[in-house]
Amino acid sequence: MGEVLGVGVTHYPPLMSGQPETYANILRGVMKSRLVPAHMKDPKNWPSGMQEEYEHEAERAKEHLELHRRAFKKVRAAIDAFKPDAVIIFGDDQYENFKEDIIPPFNVYCQDKFEATPFFGTPNLWNVDHTKSIKWPGAGRIAREIANELIERDFPIAYSYKQLHAPHGLTHAFANGLVYLDFDHDNPWMYPIIPIAVNCYGKAVISNRGGMAQLNDNRPESERDPYIDQHGPEGPTPRSCFRLGQLIRQITDQRPERFAIIASSGWSHAFLTGKHHWLWPDRDADRRLFEQLKIGEQRQWANLSNAEIFDQGDQEFKNWICLAGAVADRKPEIVDYLETWIFNSQKCFALFPSNGKATVGAH
Numbered sequence: 001m002g003e004v005l006g007v008g009v010t011h012y013p014p015l016m017s018g019q020p021e022t023y024a025n026i027l028r029g030v031m032k033s034r035l036v037p038a039h040m041k042d043p044k045n046w047p048s049g050m051q052e053e054y055e056h057e058a059e060r061a062k063e064h065l066e067l068h069r070r071a072f073k074k075v076r077a078a079i080d081a082f083k084p085d086a087v088i089i090f091g092d093d094q095y096e097n098f099k100e101d102i103i104p105p106f107n108v109y110c111q112d113k114f115e116a117t118p119f120f121g122t123p124n125l126w127n128v129d130h131t132k133s134i135k136w137p138g139a140g141r142i143a144r145e146i147a148n149e150l151i152e153r154d155f156p157i158a159y160s161y162k163q164l165h166a167p168h169g170l171t172h173a174f175a176n177g178l179v180y181l182d183f184d185h186d187n188p189w190m191y192p193i194i195p196i197a198v199n200c201y202g203k204a205v206i207s208n209r210g211g212m213a214q215l216n217d218n219r220p221e222s223e224r225d226p227y228i229d230q231h232g233p234e235g236p237t238p239r240s241c242f243r244l245g246q247l248i249r250q251i252t253d254q255r256p257e258r259f260a261i262i263a264s265s266g267w268s269h270a271f272l273t274g275k276h277h278w279l280w281p282d283r284d285a286d287r288r289l290f291e292q293l294k295i296g297e298q299r300q301w302a303n304l305s306n307a308e309i310f311d312q313g314d315q316e317f318k319n320w321i322c323l324a325g326a327v328a329d330r331k332p333e334i335v336d337y338l339e340t341w342i343f344n345s346q347k348c349f350a351l352f353p354s355n356g357k358a359t360v361g362a363h
Ligand SMILES: [Fe+2]
Pocket: 011, 092, 094, 172, 173, 265, 316
């Protein structure tokens, strides 16, 4: 029976395109929107904790970076100690391959090789040339067999043998996560991957262009496209995300390989939290999810609705719900939980080892 190590990480802040002084740039971008009321553009009207973090932005950004670095290195050490044969990664597609021509709820990439030029900003954290390309091995054959097994178990799923659009190659949730898992560029990633893209952005994946395009769309209603610029059908429900994870675990348990199963994303995003004028994330909702995680009750996440996910800006959290289905029986080891007001999203790092003990800090 195949062993499984569950892993949760993030793929933000924007280390690929910026130094710590850029981490609050999303906040500054949102503040330019005409949809944000004028009084909310004045920091004096923000929650006190947010004002405090904003006043000490440079210092907090450096701390945020260092905590990311430590967490990614601990997680990588646990993955290296586990020695997976293949690594399944759940990640959101933000209008990268999921565009107007097709929006699947999920897509399994069945490829033996992946490549990306993820350092699309200069300077990035490492001052790497923005044209630098990275290659990662894929587990295409296993991916195809898993897709087939899912379909045979009544979970019809999309699959593909190439990237449909994605000008930078392997899409951000996977590429960023993998680059960050080699944080100091001294431990190249060598495990074959099976990326599974999730339509986390759901009904707004096209209208928001996978981000926050609607906040700075100043066209009159009459000029907007009735399909492309409006909400579409919902993305997969939390229950379907959880079910996908459960089925994948059933399948991997019957295979001989050792699998790491990773969720790659932050939790509530400021730019997705309309009730806060898109300025800060839903820290309270995430805190409730985190309390459930700490006691191994992540199975509760299947009971969330799409409306709740949208309200609390937790669209990308659906990646973690997929992971929760795969490790519903395990109590996690929390590596870190980073809360923020101004750096867009909460970030959680967790391990779900099979014997209740991962080898965190082994390296
Ligand atoms: Fe993302």
